[in-house]
Amino acid sequence: MDPRTSAQDVMRCDLCETSMVQMHCDSCLINLCKACVGEHIAADESEDHKVVKFQSRKSTPLYPGCISHNKERCEMHCDQCHIPVCTKCIASGKHLSHNILTILQAYMAKKEKILKNKTELNETIFPTYQDISFDLQNRMSQLEKKYGDLSTAITKHGEDWHREIDKLVQKLKAEVEEMKTTQLHTLQKHLDEVNKKMSDINDEINSIDVNLDSNNMSDVFSATSTVEEYKKLPQKILPSLPKFTPGRIQREELCKLFGTLSSISVQSEEHGYSIKTTQKSPEAASSPVIKQLLDEPQTVTTIHTGYENLYNVACLSDEEIWTCDNSRTMKLFSINQGSQLKSITTKSQNAPWDIAVTNSGDLVYTDYWDRTVNIVKNEEIQTVIRLQKWRPRGVCSTSSDDLLVIMNSDDVTQSKVVRYSGSTEKQSIQFDDQGRPLYSSGGYYRYITENRNLDVCVADYRVKVVVVNQVGKLRFRYTGHTPAPKNKQFSPLGITTDSQSHILTADCNNDCVHIIDQDGQFLRYIDCGLIEPKGLCIDTNDNLFVAQCRNKQVKKIKYLQ
Template sequence: MDPRTSAQDVMRCDLCETAVVQMHCDTCLVNLCKACVGEHISKDESKDHKVVKFQSRKSTPLYPECKHHNKQQCTMYCKQCDIPVCTKCLTSDQHLGHKLSEILQIVEDKKNKIIKDQTELKEKIYPTYQDIASDVQNRMSQLKKEYGDLSTAITKHGEDWQREIDKLVKKLKAEVDEMKNTQLQTLQKHLDEINKTMSEIKEEINSVEMAIDTNDLSKLFSVTSKIHRYRNLPQKLSLSLPKFIPEKIQGEKLSKLFGTLSSSSWTSVEHGYSMKATQKLPEAGSSPPVKQLLDEPLTVVTIHTKYGKLYSVACLNDEEIWTSGYDSTMKLYSINQGSQLKSIKTKSGEWPSDIAVTKSGDLVYTDKDDRTVNIVKNGKTEEVIRLQNWIPWGVCSTSSGDLLVIMESYGKPAKVVHYSGSTEKQTIQFDDNGKSLYSSRSFRYITYYITENRNLDICVSDSGAKAVVVVNQAGKLRFRYTGHTPSPKNKPFIPVGITTDSQSQILTADINNNCVHIIDQDGQFLRYIDCGLSSPYGLCTDKSDNLFVAQMSNSQVKKIKYMY
């Protein structure tokens, strides 16, 4: 077997290409046999050849050549200048008084950092990118499925329309047949009467002719003329045919009746992914099933409260809700029975601005009169926050158990403050350009309500700005929603109560148009809910995504099913 072409061949000398490698020049990175070492060194005597045994190759450090002194190796490192230096550099004034280190120590530190970086790349970053790629692929598959479901839903809706149209056509044609038969029967009856009269006239004519032709005078005198009966001609029936008046097919009107698509969107979130090593496993049930909006929302329960004006509602659980209104008493109601179970008075004796329920089931309320935020635990009211120059309005409990409070001060733009207990953690008031995010209270009837979305966005309904303002967890403006046209009553959008659901959809009560707007987490309008609402004000949802609407004018709470 030819040793130069054998797949099992040993390494050969780079010079003679015959002998087995025994040595290695660390300077030139050349493999040598012992016989060729002298020849290799003599070829370039200007270099300091470091020839070692092949097993010890790459053990001799190759110092960088000095950029300022020809053929000088840099064995030291100037930390101040951050460059390798040679012995001639050290004798110059350029590095006088500078801190120096052996270059091998610097190299060791750099090598350790590179190894550490490489370890992070291999063990954390690359696996994280693999997970991200897998996540994107899964989302693409899910996206295809959901778009397929969307197309199927549109097709099914079209088939439903077709069935309804077929039923309508059949009904109209049956009505046409019924009208036709009725009118034909009427005309047939009229024709029968005419034919009968014509038969009588013929008999009259024959009778007269026989009397005229006879010479029997008695028969002639017996003829009595009935012509006067037949001179009164029968009535002429005028029948009007029904007309089919088709509605003009207008594409825009038809599209609105059939249903419309909300626009698609995407957002780019910096730091949306976490490193694999620090990622937390999702909690069971943290990814809710995808739900669809009902074609027609249904009112499931109506609860009659005893307020002059009802403002707020908050779910305690699937069976009980807290309510508040223009009254110093906050009341707990049974959802199914509609009966009052409990009541709690505010400490100030004035009506609360807003109420919320914490993760542990405690009632929280804001009191604009004594400028406090209070929590009710085991029937006892504790003051959590007291403000000096600000008036608290909306309040909500976050997923972490903290509190978000939207507050205002006359002449100043409103602000959101994030509290952990009584400690202020964050204030959100201005955007990146220094412009206020929320309106300033310049007259009496501005209201502000707040909620936290499932994606941790902070959502505020600002009636003064006629907008829903949504910022992310860091307080950066994501979007403003200023209503959708045409609105049910074609009146300006005035948002009051606000809530969210498991799909991160945002729902806000529009008191001016007696409806609730549903928008997605990116601010796209989805649909209206009206259900015969009267002055809808406070909103909340339960864990099953049932919507509760507090109606201000009639003091009723409606439980509405709007998703399946």
């Protein structure tokens, strides 16, 4: 068939190359027409040709040749040696007492294993790599955005410096003008006095000329001389010019004043990703990269704390939680048993305002009245931050092991977020790009957390949730969603985030928890019969723990698949 006039040609016999294919030799893997079958078999009579219909090609098992006995086919398989064997191999005694299978049994078992591997590659491993690829692309996209935000922040800071320098230049120039005016005024006044004397001297000369021309003796004898008066010359005014002494520009000091960039690192986690699986497994086992919200959140367990008013909760692990109320005692509970394991009393005997747990498992708490942030190591309390004119409220430990503290001034007219590395202040976040306060004034509750994308999220009670990026630039404000479960004013208190970068905040007025995405879009409410929820935290399996103020209970809630 001419390929120029047909879209598809028929298959031809590999021997005659003219007749259509009807048969296939599974031993030699060639296509044959019926007329050429005899010729093919006769060409090599030593070969055991397995000729089948073309439609049944590759259906005949091809037994492997024996490596020890030439021209022998292996119809058995040695399980101990993991090699095909022929009857002569078995008769030789080399495989005596070994487990011998038929080659077909071993062949089918191997194929079954290969099929299982293919299924695992198709259904679990490849989709996991797809998720990893998506995760990496997402991280790259976020990195691009964050570096853009970082460059914008540096540019803005440079513009702020330019404005301040322009103001300083204008101030110095204004001082120069004022000095010049003062000294010119002094010289002008002196010049006016000298000109007045010159005019008086001219008048005196004219008067003398009149007397010299006069023949009236009385006028001449009555003339008086003022020469001695004019011999006393005026003082010489010597104004001193101000000097401008430029400050020496020291590049290193200038860099420190302007701001510096922290170093970067690319860390790797050997077990950072996990294989997707469709089999049921415990919560601690490997989980899908992406989790969906449950249609109906479920209460897993309830822990009775015995507090008067339960305020906060922080996960030490998937088995233990720290809690606190308006007393001086912080308690550690077993989640599964619901029993108290230990308690810690604050250093100042004041009630802790907020609690958190560091990456290394140490308890951190803020002491509002003592103006301190404290860390508990081996049940010993160390004060790591002591504030002046400011009081700490919420605290959280970040992925980089910094501490983020939301605080207000003593007169409660200002609020800000400060990042600390140990006791060293690294960053202060207080105003937006227009110089307006990001956070409200007043002595309200404020709690703080860091999202997985490194955003800083603050629950500003009776106002909103305020989210800024890593460099402190405002991303969005969330002011609640309507209709609210109880149609009351949004009152965010405790705040936390999960592995999906969801932001969860407790709404004590509406007895629920709001879930929003990392860009501030409302997703759903969690109520589960909550009563005045305040503190929130998330464990490593994305279980939510809610501290309920009035009924003194912590609820563990499953809300993600």
